[in-house]
Amino acid sequence: MNSNYFIENGLIKTIAGKKPITGEIIVYEVIRIISGIPLFISEHYSRMADSCKSLGCQPPVTKQELLMQIVCLCKTNSTQNGNIKVEIGISKENSQLLLYFIPHAYPTPQMYNDGVEVGFLFAERKLPNIKTVQPAVRERANRLISESGFYEVLLVNHENKITEGSRSNIFFILDEQLLTPPLKQVLKGITLCKVLGIAKEKNISINYSNLAADELANACSMFLTGTSPKILPIAKAGENRFAVKHPMLQMLSAEYDVLIKQDIEKTKRLILK
DSSP states (O other): OOOOEEEETTEEEEGGGOOOOOOSEEEEEEEEEETTEETTHHHHHHHHHHHHHHTTOOOSSOHHHHHHHHHHHHHHHTOOSEEEEEEEEEOSSOEEEEEEEEOOOOOOHHHHHHOEEEEEEEOOOSSTTSOBOOHHHHHHHHHHHHHHOOSEEEEEOTTSBEEEESSSEEEEEETTEEEEOOGGGSOOOHHHHHHHHHHHHTTOOEEEOOOBGGGGGGOSEEEEEETTTEEEEEEEETTEEOOSSOHHHHHHHHHHHHHHHHHHHHHHHHHTO
16 A cells, blocks of 8 residues: 555645644544545544534534545555545644545455454443544553454443444344444444444334343344444354354345445545536
8 A cells, every 4th residue: 555645734745754643632534445435425524523513623624625635645645445544633723634544454355254253341432422532442452452363342331331342333133133332322433324224224123222241142143333344244252153144234234335336426426526
């Protein structure tokens, strides 16, 4: 992946001159790029704008400006696929906007076919509905993933309830019902919202509640959702194993791939405006 340039406050600069973003609070989005097109740009922008407004400031760019800066960054780096991180450093004086490519690790075909293993981390994120940088939780999660070989770790709160992944959302399938933690407890991931939309269209019952780590045996299937994994089956969590070929999970995955294709075509039209 070429990543020789980044964008700071609308200006293209060489990556050698990039410095860590500053600000009392840092709001960010990670946007997946497919064939030079940012996926679900409208949804990412809306979440970013809502985060800024909830913190008492306005987003420093419009959606169209952000879109065109992303397109410019892809062309300048000659990179058509990957993940771009958008960071807004918020302070009393001003705001700073950075866009740059970050390393990515998409699941392999074997992971989608066989599922992945996840672990548990006793941790809670502050301001769960706002996508802000929280280095303490991130560092602990990264360390556990690296040491144990897990694909992801699930965050467990003070009530011993699973809330979300360290960088993903979590779904459970119990009988023919879809269960996910209450949205007020988690970051409302773009993929999570898409899955909920598909489930409602298909008249699948949705239960917004938590499972404890020792209640996982009640679930017949589990999966992660997120920018990089999309919809990824979980084969094992702790001592529990799960069905990775569950019909509901496979249907949701297929429908989500259709949404991706539709969104790419829609965004192409926005770029040509």
